[in-house]
Amino acid sequence: MYDLIVVKPKLNKWKVIACICATIIIVSIATIDGIFCATRVKAAKFAEQIVMQAEALENYQEQVLIMEETKRVEEIRSKIPTWENLQQVRHIYAAKEEKRVFLTFDDGPSKSITPQILDLLKQEQIKATFFVLGKNAEKNPSIVKRAYEEGHYIANHGYSHEYGSIYESTDSLLAEYNRTEDVIRKAIENESYSSHLFRYPGGSSGGKYKEIKKEAKTILEANQIYYLDWNALTKDAEGAKTKEQQLENLAGTVGEKSSVVVLMHDSSSKTVTYETLPDIIAFFRERGYQFKNIYDLMQE
């Protein structure tokens, strides 16, 4: 008979401690990693939510801007130009406490320049005044309509821009005015629209046709038509072919005036005018001018 010998394994206590420690470390690392992993997921979700909220806010702000602009244009649209409520056109150059500037564009619309000018004015939230030429408005009615619908004032620069033809007599001047008014009405699809505002090609005085121009002023008034020249210009139709020249001419003609009407052109060759426009806008903003158009002159 043999005695049953039970061999008790010798437990090395340091090994046990080491094992326990290792287990604790592994469990801890797993737990910490789990916590960090969960935290990372939470942080990613949180960041995603922040981005979504920022996008939603941006969209909301954009919507608010569009709504404000729509409301502003609707308000403008509700104003109907009449001989009576446009009387302030006569006093447009009167000194004002608040500086103001009227950007005006003649000879358009053109396919190449006018839409770009409209884009820029929209971006800058500025309403301008367009003295359209009948023959160009006839070719580009959708551009006239766009300008009108975006709150710009559509006025009349005659039909042909040929001095010999428009200044042949007061009758021919009036006939060109009326023909262009018809073209404008058709383009903007508003049969009751009357601009009541004419700009003489080449200005209302001086030159070879000064007598007819002078005589026509009485005829225009009798037909409830105001006329408007300008008191500042970039000389974009008189050979100012660079941005620098146009800005120099502008600064020189604006001087210290508090109410400024700027003459510019949006006919097809006026690329430099469009390219200079951001600087022209900055010029007036830096000097504290408010941008206005003819609608702003209307009395309630």
Ligand SMILES: [Zn+2]
């Ligand atoms: Zn002109």
